Amino acid sequence: MAGSGSGPPGEAPGFVPQKEIAYNKLLPYGDRLEAEASRLLAQIKGNLGRAVQLQELWPGGLFWTRKLSTYIRLYGRKFSKEDHVLFIKLLYELVTIPKLEISMMQGFARLLINLLKKKELLSRDDLELPWRPLYEMLERILYSKTEHLGLNWFPNTAYNFLFRFCFSSVESVLKTLVKSCRPYFPENASMEMLDEWRPLMCPFDVTMQKAITYFELFLPTSLPPELHHKGFKLWFDEFIGLWFSVQNLPQWEGHLVNLFARLATDNIGYIDWDPYVPKIFTRILRSLNLPVGSGQVLVPRFLTNAYDIGHAVMWITAMMGGPSKLVQKHLSGLFNSIASFYHPSNNGRWLNKLMKLLQRLPSSVVRRLHRERYKKKTWLTPVPDSHKLTDQDVTDFVECIIQPVLLAMFSKTGSLEAAQALQNLALMRPELVIPPVLEKTYPALETLTEPHQLTATLSCVIGVSRSLVSGGKWFPEGPTHMLPLLMRALPGVDPNDFSKCMITFQFIATFSTLVPLVDCSSVLQERDDLTEVRIITVSDFPGPCFFCFYLTCTFDSNILQNNDEDTICCTHASTLFICAVLQCIVALEKVFNFAVSNIFETRVAGRMVADMCRAAVKCCPEESLKLFVPHCCSVITHLTINDDVLHDEELDKELLWNLQLLSEITRVDGKKLLPYREQLVKILQRTLHLTCKQGYILSCNLLHHLLRSTTLIYPTEYCSVPGGFDKPLSEYFPIKDWGKPGDLWNLNIQWHVPSSKEITFAYYLLDSFLQPELTKLEHYANGKQEMSRDDVQQCLTIVHNCLIGSGNILPPLKGERIAHLVPSLVSLEETKLYTGVNYDNTLFVSIPTVDYILDNSEDDTKSLFLIIKIIGDLLQFQGSHKHEFDSRWKSFNLVKKSMENRLRGKKQHIRALLIDRVMLQHELRTLTVEGCEYKNIHQDMIRDLLCLSTSSYGQVRNKAQQAFFTALGTYNFCCRDIIPLVLEFLRPDRHDVTQQQFKGALYCLLGNHSGVCLANLHDWDCIVQTWPSIVSSGLSKAMSLEKPSIVRLFDDLAEKIHRQYETIGLDFSVPEKCVEIAILMQKAENPSASGMMLSSEEIQLGIQRQKEKNAEALQNYENLINMLLNCVNQRNLPWKFEHIGIGFLSLLLRDDRVLPVHAIRFFVQCLNHDAIVVRKMAISAVAGILKQLKRTHKKVSICPYEVSGVPKSSSIQAGDRPDNQWLHFDSESLPKTKQAWASCCFVEKTHWGYYTWPQNMVVYASAEQQPKLGRRREELLEAEQIIYDHFSDPKFVEQLIKFLSLEDRKGKDKFNPRRFCLFKGIFRNFDDAFLPVLKPHLEHLVADSHESTQRCVAEIIAGLIRGSKHWTFEKVEKLWKLLCPLLRTALSNITVETYNDWGTCIATSCESRDPRKLHWLFELLLESPLSGEGGSFVDACRLYVLQGGLAQQEWRVPELLHKLLKYLEPKLTQVYKNVRERIGSVLTYIFMIDVSLPNTAPTKSPHVHEFTTRILEKLKPLMEVDEEIQNHVMEENGVGEQDERTQGIKLLKTILKWLMASAGRSFSTAVTEQLQLLPLFFKIAPVENDNSYDELKRDAKMCLSLMSQGLLYPQQVPLVLQVLKQTARSSSWHAKYTILTYLQTMVFYNLFIFLNNEEAVNDIRWLVIKLLEDEQLEVREMAATTLSGLLQCNFLTMDSPVQTHFEQLCKTRLPKKRKRDLGTVVDTIPSADLVKRHAGVLGLSACILSSPYDVPTWMPQLLMDLSAHLNDPQPIEMTVKKTLSNFRRTHHDNWQEHKQQFTDDQLLVLTDLLVSPCYYA
DSSP: OOOSSSOSSOOOOOSSSSOGGGGGGGGGGGGHHHHHHHHHHHHHHHHHHHHTTTIIIIIIHHHHHHHHHHHHHHEESSSOHHHHHHHHHHHHHTTTTTTTOOHHHHHHHHHHHHHHSSSHHHHHHHTOOOOOHHHHHHHHHOOSSGGGGGGOOOSOOOOOOTTTEEOOOOHHHHHHHHHHHHHSSOTTTTHHHHHHHHOOTTTTTTTTHHHHHHHHHHHOOOOOOOGGGTGGGTTTTHHHHHHHOEEEETTHHHHHOOOOOOOOHHTTSSSGGGGGGGHHHHHHHHHHHHOOOOOOOOOHHHHOOOOOOHHHHHHHHHHTTTTOHHHHHHHHHHHHGGGGGTTTTTOOTTTTHHHHHHHHHHHHHHHHHHHHHTSSOOOSSOGGGSSSHHHHHHHHHHHHHHHHHHHHOOOTTTTTHHHHHHHHHHHHHHHHHHHHHHHHHHHHHOSOOOOHHHHHHHHHHHHHHHHHHTTTTTTTTGGHHHHHHHHGGGGOTTTTSSHHHHHHHHHHHHHHHHSOOOOTTTTTHHHOOOOOOHHHHHOOOOOOHHHHHHHHHHHHHOOOOOOOOHHHHHHHHHHHHSOOOOOOHHHHHHHHHHHHSOOOOOHHHHHHHHHHHHHHHHHHHHHHHHHHHHHHHHHHHHHHTTHHHOSSSSHHHHHHHHHHHHHHHHHHOHHHHGGGHHHHHHHHHTTTOOHHHHHHHHHHHHHHHHHHHHHEEEESSSOOSSTTTTTTTTTTTTGGTTOOOGGGGOOOOEEEOOOOOHHHHHHHHHHHHHHHHHHHHHHHHHHOOOOOOHHHHHOOOOOOOOHHGGGGGSSOOOOOOOOSSSOSSSSSHHHHHSSSSOOOOTOOOOOOOHHHHHOOTTTTTTHHHHHHHHHHHHHHHSSOOOOHHHHHHHHHHHHHHHOOOTTTTTTOOOOHHHHHHHHHHHHHHHHHOOOOBBBBBHHHHHHHHHHTSSSSSHHHHHHHHHHHHHHHHTTTTTTHHHHHHHTTTTTTTSOOHHHHHHHHHHHHOOOOSSOGGGGSSSHHHHHHHHHHHHHHGGGGTOOTTTHHHHHHHHHHHHHHHHHHOOOSSSOOOHHHHHHHHHHHHHHHHTTTOOOGGOHHHHHHHHHHHHHHHHHHHHHHHHHHHHHHHHHHTTTTTOOOOHHHHHHHHHHHSSSSSSOHHHHHHHHHHHHTTTSSSHHHHHHHHHHHHHTTTTTOOOOEEHHHHHHOOOEEEEEEHHEEEEEEEGGSGGGGOOOSSSSHHHHHOOOOTTTTTTTTTOOOOEEOOOOGGGGOOOOOOOOOOHHHHHHHHHOOHHHHHHHHHHHHTTTSTTTTTOOOOHHHHHHHHHHHHHHGHHHHHHHHHHHHHHOOOHHHHHHHHHHHHHHHHHHGGGOOOOHHHHHHHHHHHHHHHHHHHTTTTTHHHHHHHHHHTTTTTTGGGGGGHHHTTTSSSTTOTTHHHHHHHHHHHHHHHHHHHHHGHHHHHHHHHHHHHGGGGOOHHHHHHHHHHHHHHHTTTTOOOBOOOOOOOOOOHHHHHHHHHHHHHHHHHHOOOOOOOOOOOOSOOOOOOHHHHHHHHHHHHHHHHHHHHSSOOHHHHHHHHHHHHHHOOOOOOTSSSHHHHHHHHHHHHHTTOOOOGGGHHHHHHHHHHHHHHHSSSSHHHHHHHHHHHHHHHHHHHTOHHHHHHHHHHHHHHHHOOOOSHHHHHHHHHHHHHHHTTTTTTHHHHHHHHHHHHOOOOOOOOOOOTTTOOOOOSSSSHHHHHHHHHHHHHOOOOOTTTTTOOHHHHHHHHHHTTTTTTTHHHHHHHHHHHHHHHHHTTTTTGGGSSSSSSHHHHHHHHHHHOOTTO
């Protein structure tokens, strides 16, 4: 956006600007901008400082911060370093004000992000920002404790009417803010952060995710090398160790990767990544989730929690280079292993990731090269020379990635990613990239049958176009390709294939922009210093011929048909014309003749041809105007000589066509039009008042274009070199300029600035054509003159065209400013920007009165449409429209991206683009309207729009509303002026409002999706008016709930208010720190704002005003609540409005004020309302109110080391240590007496102490220091008494329980956290006061086994247990005496519908509670979970509930876990499937605590390896048997002892369930022990895919699939291989077959870890080749498939020893067929020789199938070898046939290319083999 600060002389200000926008200096009025900028900056500094000192955040503070962002948009960072730092400090202080409203915070945050964006401008010495305020802000907003209770509303998308932007979520803004501030955190920040967040790192808890997210966001990584010991060295080893030891992709793993990627990028060369590279690449490969092997099951969590590709790419790029080249080796390995996935025939959900990888990697490498070679040195740490990328590194990189990119060109997802990748690769190594692309392009241009190929290759050539035409030292022959490409692309102009046509246009346009099309053939005589290449180019260059040929092509093709797509084509065709800046009279004449010798219809063909002519005129205005204007004028004059024509309804085609042509060709440089002004005015006089609508509209266009051409400022040429191509060839040789970047400081833009003659002509046109029309309209409105509708429309059309033609010379509207909308102590004035035009203030346009037309002919909608347009343009239009500007800006960015040179950077754009950018800068200035001047004329217009928005016709309303919303968004604070007028229509006491007006008014309140929503302005004054009006409009006569449109409107309104509302502030104070910085800012010089210093009286006044404001806000808040309550209680109010009103009331709960008493009473009564919607709102609201009434509990600091009596250790160790032993549940020392309870130190948060202790450990103080319990009614507050009275009333409670135990939606209901919060609040605030009333209900509910009653009692019990957190021991003990029998009953009555709810109930009760407080509960749950009473289902449910409770306690209950395991172990042979599954899941949780994370002490909880050892002992009988294991256990628990083997099978089933459950959940898999189970699983798993198999086999298969995907640590590789080799020797062929499938997945998912271990690779090779010779056919075939897969992912290489080995095997002699007696049985066992020979053939087949998409050099020979075996006995013949048919299938697409690899003889043999023989031969 901003140019560099260097540049041409002329710096006026007395300071060095940080970085300004370079383009400003190139504007025609650039010299005036210095003074303007410094004036504006002084204003901003003064007023912003003033606003802050006067404590006025709104409107003053926001208004001037918005001015600052506009300033940055217009001038870049054009202020001194001192100011820059002060702005940042001030905004930092503002953003972190604790009570700030969210939308205001976002406004400040966006500006602060913008100020910090270019971090090279400020070094760490210039600026230091503290990190803690940001952390506190994130904690307060993202982890809000009150948001879920509805006490704090954060908007999903905030819209702020002072900043006029729609913001995305708060979260992303906050995170970007932290990222921007991160480089400036103090040097000891890392240590402080580690101390702050390490205690959260408990891997079983959600806090782990929070800790790692914070680390990723906050840890500074860009410290200079001398501070590294205070930076990453403090945590690097710890975190990388953690990352490597975690296996199952928990959610936080991705955040760690992002952190490492950033660390690597910021510190290239300072960290040695080599030891970690294989592990890193293995994990990146795993996270792509590629499908591997046959019949694979994906672990579901891998799909959701994969790494972010962008960060993985950053990391890889940062590790590249350096002395070892290890990363490049792995990167090549990575692309080799995944290359085949890029082939277009493969598709799947993983494809997007792969494409992203391709697209991002080259761009990331280019970014790094730019940083190392071209970027200016800044304060950021530079890359040391030893680690910079060398040319060899770049070449290696391009070579390893180019193959996949060429495959991806034709991908199913489109070629966009490949084109972007090629663009970046071509910048680095054009000679490696462009030739293969061209090789694919030439044949694609010839093909007729595959248009997809053409579009894909052309878009890729467009990507590399700039590298192609500029040639350069790497690829000098590039330019010679341009012409052949252009000539061959012409047939692509084909209107029948739209996409092809578009891409061809884009292709030709790109090249003609990059290359000046000039005929240089005469240069051969004039110059003799040409190189070979240039001569070829010149002599072959048929420039003009190409162009004429292009024209012929375009004209002759039947492109002139009428359809929509053609209109797009025509714009492209005309763009091409403009691009091809041809000094070529031949072409011009051809166009002229074509245009005048035909007559086109004006809609499609006419538009296209006129566009082409316009382009021709633009290129050479003088010659063309000479041809066109006289011709058109004479034709038009001739055809309109006769006056009858003026009144014809239908006009002559020729007349229309000539008018159209004339109106288009006048869109040229205004100065060139002046000679023809008389002729043109004559034409206008003849044609403006034609009766035919089509005619006068074309004539109006002519007027509009004439005005625009003469009054606007615009560049007149976009040549690729300044000064055009008119110089003689001897001085200037165009070919040198191909693809050359423009020079920013010598652009020499030719501007069109209106001359006085032109302005006079424009005013003459306005006087002649606009003034008479205005007079007519005025008379018509006064009733002095009758006019038909058509006349009115014609009048209005002329007025509208004059307006938008001369928008930028019309002066601003005059009128009185409307004051007092918003009181402010700071000036809120409009900034005037100079845009190169001096207004002539005589001219003024008044609008025709709307009222007259509305009263007299309201159905004349077309006139009304025009009036709406005119009002809209008067309010908005300044010479260009905002939406047009936005789309131009967007397309400019697209073109810039497609042509930029990212390697060099520094604005190396072509000249046309730079000119475009300067023009956009000019437009941006004209469009900067701040709308602070709201005058009475604006007020009248907006009121007119409101009138039209509530008129009778839907379409008129719709258009008027759009204009109305835009106007509201433009003028600040006018909403306050307009709201009362809109609400008038909703008043219930008015009888004259029609339904249309009522609807219109509702739409005005609703607003459009992006603009202001009047109903929900973020301001007390407005909401106090709108919300009560919306509710009471239910009583209006015009309101009818019969009309679905009105009902929908109210629904939308309520929904929008709920979605966008955010808690509005009541306290607007500004901290002292802000004020200090504001004073400094006002004192700063350059430019000085010291004239605005404040006196102490003013400051006192400000403080006074701020106090009043707070009081006023509070008053408004209470008024609003009272008004809403009154509205809702009105009689006859329809139910819908009552609900809307209650919804509004619930939005007004807040965490800094308790709701007024009558509102509390209202909500408590609503708990028993008849409508379920209201009851739901009331439950949430009362839960929130209880939170407001919560009394604070005192906390005290303790030292955990004193409690445990263990001194603090120096190093960090996680897990069970002596100093956190006291937190464990210990049945010996449970607090079972009052004494013990009082002395016990309870810690509620589960994660404290696992990793480390917090710096300041706080726990709740003892009971006597806490608020009093068991208060009498008179001791309560009034608000509490209301709740107390209702809940002590048995009738109220009975009704409430009745309602709560009703069903809401059958089968959909779940445990409701809102209701739980309600009960928790009641028992927390009033302890056991209501238990006597509730007790009978609880007993009654528990006994009833219905789903909804059980759910209700579960919610109450969870609320009771959690609410009793601070009760005294006596109360708690009494509580459990009541609860234990209830829970026992409930658990024995549990059903399918309710077991989930009870699980949630117990889990919720145990969450964040000290286990010692809940010992009653755990004892109850552990009584006998598998008693068998109530059948298997109850057993499974009890285990589920128990698991819910224990899982919440994580690592603090080892004793209970041991107890449970001891209880479960004998019961593992359960027969019932549901119990087995549940036990599997429970075991996962029992062993989850046993993690092998770095520096973690061995756990006190059960250990997996001990358990597995015991299990293996019991499974011995199964291990020793060799034959297949059949599942012949009947599903019933037989009496008597069954044999060991049956017991073993039952046990195995449960163990399988456990392994499957833990595959996705546990952090690390205890591989060593589980490996010993593998041989057993290999035996059981079925070979075929058949779902009818029994559970055991299915589970074994599933389990193997999941285990094979596990991540292996390097030290585990030998163990796994040993098991596989051992199984390969077994006699069961099933086992061998399964080993192979296991191997495929395991190797791919741990690819680089295996590749890093040479011995392992040899072992696997040996294993596969050995199994190729197995006597079982299925095993051999599977081994071949596996071998082919390993070759394909480049795990094994195709080397000569392997080939020789197979060829030897193939030559094995087969025994002669013996003559058998016919009677003997056929010998079925294959002989050993046949097996060997088959193995050889399979080996060759595997090699051939391993490269399905190309033909390597060794392949032809192997195919020949294979064909020799076509007539061998089965199964060899079958294998050969299969291989050949597969070869044919995969190579068929590109056979023409592949044929080149074979000799003629080989081709003959192949053709024989592949063409199937004729049956009849």
